[in-house]
Amino acid sequence: MANIFQSIRDFFSRIFSSSPSPNGLNNEATTAPLSQTQIEDIDKQSLKSQPPQLIAGSGRHVGRQRDNNEDALFSHTATIAVDSNDVPFGLYIVADGMGGHRNGEIASENAVRAMSSYVLGKLVEPLFGPNPGHPEESLQEIMHDGVIHAHQVIMENAPGGGSTLTAALVMGNQMTVAHVGDSRAYAVYFDGRMQVLTRDHSLVKRLEELGQITSDEAAVHPQKSMLYRALGQGEPSEPDVFNASLPQPGYLLICSDGLWGLVSDDAMFDIITAAPSPHKACQQLVDAANAAGGQDNIAVTLVRMSN
Amino acid sequence: MGVDETKSTALQLKPGDLLSGRYEVQEVVGVGGMGYVYRARDTNFKAIRLVAVKEMIAQVTDPLVRNNIAQIFEREANILATLRHPAIPRIYDYFTQGERSYLVMELVNGRDLDQLISETKEFFTEAQVMGWAIELCDVLSYIHSYEPEPIVFRDMKPSNVMINNQGHIILVDFGIAKVFQSGKKNTMIGTQGYSPPDQYRGEATPKVDIYALGATMHHLLTLRDPRLEAPFSFGERPIREINPEISEATIAVIDRALQYDPDDRFADAEEMKQALMAAAQKTGKLDITTVLTSSVVTSTKGLKPLWTFEVEDEIRGTPLIHDGKVYIGSYDNNLYALNAATGEFDWKYATEGGIPGRPAFYDNNIFVGSEDNRLYAISTRSGKMSWSHFTDGPVRSSPRIAEGHVFIGSDDGFLHAVNLTNGRLSWRAEAGTPVRSTPYVTDEFVYFGAEDGLFHCVSFRGDVKWTHKAKRAITSSPVVGGDAVYFGSMDGTIYAMDANTGWAIWRFRLGKGSISSPCLVDDYLYTGSTDNYIYCIDTRSSREVWRYETDHQVTSSPVIYKDAIYCGSVDGNLYCLEAKKGGLRWKFPTQGAVTGTPVIYDDVVYFGSTDKNVYALLA
Structure with missing residues (x-):
């Protein structure tokens, strides 16, 4: 563990002792604390970092028309820089609950807690334990089993409730995604591509895939949030589990339909690429969803690799 | 005519x-x-x-x-x-x-529709015929909109349409296609039965091709040869009466193309194509992607090798094609150099053991391992040995060349890194058990499997970066793509590992063990297994896309060429399958097992069989 703390110290010491920036902002930075602008400026410059590390931001908001927030999220980022291996590691989850009374909130909270504790539980020993190694199961098996576990927990704790779950486990340059429902994971590339990695498990999306309705019709369809797969609903839902490369340079974006249903891909792309940092971008994405009406709860998390 | x-x-x-x-x-x-x-x-x-x-x-x-x-x-x-x-x-x-x-x-490798019609025992499927017709509409649109004047093909009929080995149509015999000059009456050219009345009046507008395409489709769906019937008598042979399987929507398209009056036909080939696509969607059973990639199984009797070359013992290895020559090893201990075009013998080099692997080429030398414990460098010019490197066990792995070295495994329990120019050992990495898998070398690491089931990732100095334990031997040779390394094991699993960290990304269960080396193309992994199947696996989701059953173990490794997979089987056949769907295109029988990997170069497939022959076939 000492190594980790050392590396964190190294990281901060490097940031604070970084050479003056061309615009001179850092010239006065002899006394702490730095202003937010200064930190952002440094963050943007520190594109090349050693060890490579993940930078994540999150946003969550009740929206403008609901009383309770049924969206839940989880974000965990770790950097391990030791002799044998530098493995940037992170787990990011968005869950969007549904169901009467408080069941939606309970379902999404349980989804996020059950998934994160299951996956981290499997990885803590091989990653952070005294004898690092590799778990018995593959990453896809762990993510798959985590979703099944979350399903069972919701069935017990929130009968009648249900939840979407979109989770990404980033390990090095690649990520393992598990997905049920209509929250989405996107790969956002600086060259302008904004690629939806997940497939919405919604009836309307299915109709669109089958060519029965157009994407314009889908966007305004009255049943557009009706899901044919969700956690906590009857039989365990087989999650979609797949691997993809972490977009580099670019971002991984995970969000609920409270964001992607209200803000166009183009608008999201513009906000993400213009923002000074992932967490700023997330706040602006939430603002954009609220500006568009805020009909639903909003949850978003945004991740990029440092170099 | x-x-x-x-x-x-x-x-x-x-x-x-x-x-x-x-x-x-x-x-x-x-x-x-x-x-x-x-x-x-x-x-x-x-x-x-x-x-x-x-x-x-x-x-x-x-x-x-x-x-x-x-x-x-x-x-x-x-x-x-x-x-x-x-x-x-x-x-x-x-x-x-x-x-x-x-x-x-x-050269179009394939067969014409007339041949296929004469050989088929049952009706072509509607999807198949629709797929061909849609492609024919495309090419007709192209020639009809040719500048400065449209070209009218004027002789559309099954014998002028070839289906290539990729399942796509090729329009052949432009001998009588003529640049259309409006207003002028042309001499009658065409084929009775397929040509419309207007063509007999000497008019050659693009509409004659539309009629002839309708006639061709009618022939394909009914198998009734219009040349043997009265002219313009399609109306007397309703498709449904002969082949009740065909949808009304498709029949309506053909009927319109076959109208007596050119004005009643489709305005142009593009309109006909749209009508075909709409009919295909309406009937629902026709998946457009299937339609567009549908293919024909060529019967094996139509496949004749370009040449064969017989050696004195079994061939279990894989050829190398370089500079117009085929290099292949045999259990008769020889490495052969043959003329790739003709199969003529050029030279052979005798080692003192069987040659199970695949040769490699670098800078005027061919490198190959032998069960006589040695790795050889043999001059391509003279066929004489440049150097040899002794290991302490039979060499069954194949050489891989990178960074000035030949990397090769040996049954002596080591991976050897041998200097390319002088054959001296630079370093060796210890596995403790035989290394028969062929190493994969990236710009950072060397990956290889060993017979005790341990998979190794080592640096260029031989330092261990990570290892992974499978339950049984890893004879399969790894392949690296993106961030992952893939390999099979005799424990019946295909492993996808993060190439950098050694974390298992996914595992795919086969019916039985595998020594076949996976082939990676885009997001798909192809491999064989001793459960007799050839598999296609989606590397993102680790799900099976398709599998194809042969009659015996598949120890050969698949390769992709254009849109087809080529792979041998112990049942003696070389198989050519559609890469996307796993459908059989053709298979070619040999008298022994095909255990090596086929190599395809310039549309020719080269492979060996335990029947002692080297084969060259058109892909």
């Missing part, structure tokens, strides 16, 4: 004849209206380039007819030379020698 057909059997060219000092005739592949069509090799290229040479013999005494033939030839050459479409053969050259004119063009 409006042109005299000339019999020319006496004057057929023989294999080996050289045309224009450049094209070496191999065999007759067809008979055209005015001469033969030959497959020939363009000797201007060192690599094998096969071409089709179409011959037109002005073997008539009447100077008017002779002139007519020569004109038709020039016209075909000139029109074809300017066309660029995947469904039209490319023209490379044309020339005249005495009374014979020759057109040199792209």
Whole structure:
């Protein structure tokens, strides 16, 4: 563990002792604390970092028309820089609950807690334990089993409730995604591509895939949030589990339909690429969803690799 | 036909004849209206380039007819030379020698629809015929909108449509296609049964091709040859009465194309294509992607090897094709160098043990391992040994060349890194058990499996970066793509590991163990297993896309070429499967097991069999 703390110290010491920036902002930075602008400026410059590390931001908001927030999220980022291996590691989850009374909130909270504790539980020993190694199961098996576990927990704790779950486990340059429902994971590339990695498990999306309705019709369809797969609903839902490369340079974006249903891909792309940092971008994405009406709860998390 | 057909059997060219000092005739592949069509090799290229040479013999005494033939030839050459479409053969050259004119063009490997009709025992599926028709509409649209004047094909019929080995249509025999000159009456050219009434009036508008396409589809769906029926009598042979499986929507399209009055037909080929697509969607059972990639299974009797070469014992290894030569090892202890075009023997080098692997080439040397414990470097020029490197066990792995070294495993329990120029050992990485898997070398690491089931990732100095334990031997050779390394094991699992960290990304269960080396193309992994199947796995989701069952173990490794997978089986066949769907295109039988990996180069597949033969087939 000492190594980790050392590396964190190294990281901060490097940031604070970084050479003056061309615009001179850092010239006065002899006394702490730095202003937010200064930190952002440094963050943007520190594109090349050693060890490579993940930078994540999150946003969550009740929206403008609901009383309770049924969206839940989880974000965990770790950097391990030791002799044998530098493995940037992170787990990011968005869950969007549904169901009467408080069941939606309970379902999404349980989804996020059950998934994160299951996956981290499997990885803590091989990653952070005294004898690092590799778990018995593959990453896809762990993510798959985590979703099944979350399903069972919701069935017990929130009968009648249900939840979407979109989770990404980033390990090095690649990520393992598990997905049920209509929250989405996107790969956002600086060259302008904004690629939806997940497939919405919604009836309307299915109709669109089958060519029965157009994407314009889908966007305004009255049943557009009706899901044919969700956690906590009857039989365990087989999650979609797949691997993809972490977009580099670019971002991984995970969000609920409270964001992607209200803000166009183009608008999201513009906000993400213009923002000074992932967490700023997330706040602006939430603002954009609220500006568009805020009909639903909003949850978003945004991740990029440092170099 | 409006042109005299000339019999020319006496004057057929023989294999080996050289045309224009450049094209070496191999065999007759067809008979055209005015001469033969030959497959020939363009000797201007060192690599094998096969071409089709179409011959037109002005073997008539009447100077008017002779002139007519020569004109038709020039016209075909000139029109074809300017066309660029995947469904039209490319023209490379044309020339005249005495009374014979020759057109040199792209060789289409496949069969024409007339042959397929005569061989089929049952109806073609609606999806199949729709797929061909949609592609034919595309190529008709292309020639009909040709500038400055539309080209009317004028002789659309099954024998002028070839289906290549990728399952796509190719329009052949432009001999009578004529630049359409509106207002002028043209002489009647076409084929009775397929040609519309207006063509008999001497009108050659694009609408005659639409009618003939309708007639061709009718023939394909009913298997009733219109040449044997009264002209324009399709209305008397309703498709449904002969083949009740066909949908009304499709029949309506064909009926419209076959209208007696050209004005009642589709306005153009594009409109007909749209109608076909709409019909395909309406019937629901036709998945458009299937329609567009549908293919034909070529019967094995149609496949003749270009050449075979017999050695003295089994061939279990894989050939290497380099600079017009095939290099392949045999259990008769020899490494053979053969002429890739002809299969002629060039030289052989005798080792003192069987050669199970695949040779590699670098800088005038061929590198190969032998069960006599040695890695050899053999000069491609002389066939003599440049150096050899001794290990302490049989060498069953294949050499991999990178960073000035030959990397190769040995049954002595080490991976050897051998200096390319002098054969001296630079370092070796210890596995403790035989290393039969062929290493994969990236710009950072070397990956290889061992017989105790341990998979190794080592640096260029031989330091261990990570290892992973499978339950049984890893004989399969790894492949790296993106961030992952993939390999199979005798424990019946395909592993996808993060190439950098050694974390398992996914595991895929096969029915039984595998020693086949996976082949990675885009997001798909192809591999064989001793459960007799060839698998296609989506590397993102680790799900099976398709699998194809052979009659015995698949220890050969699949390779992809264009849109097909080629793989051998212990059942003795070499299989050619559609890469996307796993459908059989063709299989070629040998008298032994095919355990090595086929190699495809310039549309020719090379492989060995335990029946002691090396085969060269058209892909």
